[in-house]
Amino acid sequence: MDAEIRESAVGGRVDAPPSKSYTHRAILAAGYADGETLVERPLVSADTRATMRAVEAYGGDVTETDDGLSIQGFGGRPETPADVIDCANSGTTIRLVTAAAALGDGLTVLTGDESLRSRPHGPLLSAIEDLGGRAESTRANGQAPLVVGGPIEGGTVAMPGDVSSQFVTALLLAGARTEKGIEIDLETELKSAPYVEITREVLADFGIDTRSSDAGFAVAGGQAYAAADGRYRVPGDFSSMSYLLAAGALAADEELEVHGASPSAQGDAAIVEILDRMGAAVEWDREAGVITVGRSELAGVEVDVGDTPDLLPTLAVLGAAADGETRIVNAEHVRYKETDRVSAMAEELEKMGARVEETPGSLTVHGGDTDLRGTRVDGRGDHRIVMALAVAGLIADGETTIAGAEHVDVSFPDFFRELAGLGADVQTTE
Numbered sequence: 001m002d003a004e005i006r007e008s009a010v011g012g013r014v015d016a017p018p019s020k021s022y023t024h025r026a027i028l029a030a031g032y033a034d035g036e037t038l039v040e041r042p043l044v045s046a047d048t049r050a051t052m053r054a055v056e057a058y059g060g061d062v063t064e065t066d067d068g069l070s071i072q073g074f075g076g077r078p079e080t081p082a083d084v085i086d087c088a089n090s091g092t093t094i095r096l097v098t099a100a101a102a103l104g105d106g107l108t109v110l111t112g113d114e115s116l117r118s119r120p121h122g123p124l125l126s127a128i129e130d131l132g133g134r135a136e137s138t139r140a141n142g143q144a145p146l147v148v149g150g151p152i153e154g155g156t157v158a159m160p161g162d163v164s165s166q167f168v169t170a171l172l173l174a175g176a177r178t179e180k181g182i183e184i185d186l187e188t189e190l191k192s193a194p195y196v197e198i199t200r201e202v203l204a205d206f207g208i209d210t211r212s213s214d215a216g217f218a219v220a221g222g223q224a225y226a227a228a229d230g231r232y233r234v235p236g237d238f239s240s241m242s243y244l245l246a247a248g249a250l251a252a253d254e255e256l257e258v259h260g261a262s263p264s265a266q267g268d269a270a271i272v273e274i275l276d277r278m279g280a281a282v283e284w285d286r287e288a289g290v291i292t293v294g295r296s297e298l299a300g301v302e303v304d305v306g307d308t309p310d311l312l313p314t315l316a317v318l319g320a321a322a323d324g325e326t327r328i329v330n331a332e333h334v335r336y337k338e339t340d341r342v343s344a345m346a347e348e349l350e351k352m353g354a355r356v357e358e359t360p361g362s363l364t365v366h367g368g369d370t371d372l373r374g375t376r377v378d379g380r381g382d383h384r385i386v387m388a389l390a391v392a393g394l395i396a397d398g399e400t401t402i403a404g405a406e407h408v409d410v411s412f413p414d415f416f417r418e419l420a421g422l423g424a425d426v427q428t429t430e
């Protein structure tokens, strides 16, 4: 599917979609629980469907109802799946579900699409083996397809922190259901650290205690998952909001209001502070959960994305429109996503006329001196590249055509409808 976008103004009110990260965790936590949990206001998207499929493969049941997802847990110990688990495009799913597989008696086979089969899982596989489980990459390169089995009893493992925080998340979720618990000592600095705090927040809401220390994180074993009153409500997604807020800062003719922006552990809420630092007229009423943004002249800034890798595509587009230089640093781990997002944004923005430089760990965008021009760009099969380029299309001269626009289904299925609803001149064509 292509998306065609012409220079246009936006404004009005929009509701943020529910958080992908919280939804994944809530679905799996409900899977680990006994009995039924209602996950209210879930994100239903291609990635979260992959986690639902995994919970069902392990013997749980997931039903979409008008009130949310009604999930019957598999009770802490996954059954051996009758078939391979297809995690599609979702890194969160394959990592969290791999650690769950290490609690089972039998073997689980996990795979995904071409992008997912190129992403790294080596440190998680080694940790499971160190804990006495079996965890192999069929191609012996740390990538899926994976074959995983247990049951692990728990213990202490050392692991790098700079490849993916999802390895820590996966072990904390599964660790609560081991006999001895799991202690994770980090050998290198943790990147994407706020995502582990999201995990700890969801775990606490399901009655699971975790600890953090200078060395890493730990979870005691033998804990039972149970949400208060059997219900869990998902907050709004700040990564998704970043495209809406960027659209407002670059192209609003009247104020743009994003609702559903209540504070949570999401690091990507930093988009509000970054926009403010760039000179945008942005205000966040935390109590009401509403962010308003108006069109403003922006100035380039330096942003460290160590904690907030998913903001890089949005920031690159803001940088292309801002006066002066925007330097996005501490971005090595942004290369391990659905695609190498550092190179992808450099190359696609260059097609639109921006001047961009990359180093292994940074992206510098020289904004202001060149106007973006519409052309055909490639969404790289990556939802965040597609959405960021769509925002760039709002301020580019002429028409921007984005190939692979259907990939928004991964995290924000209504993205193009919402953008059109705000006044953007955008059409999608098969």
Ligand SMILES: O=C(O)C1=C[C@@H](OP(=O)(O)O)[C@@H](O)[C@H](O)C1
Binding pocket: 020, 021, 022, 092, 163, 164, 165, 166, 169, 191, 192, 195, 309, 310, 333
């Ligand atoms: O745990 C999560 O929900 C996520 C963690 C981050 O990945 P890494 O920890 O691999 O950087 C982030 O990029 C991803 O979109 C979602």
Ligand SMILES: C=C(OP(=O)(O)O)C(=O)O
Binding pocket: 047, 089, 090, 091, 092, 093, 310, 337, 338, 384, 411
């Ligand atoms: C990297 C992402 O997700 P995942 O790791 O779950 O594929 C993302 O949503 O940007």
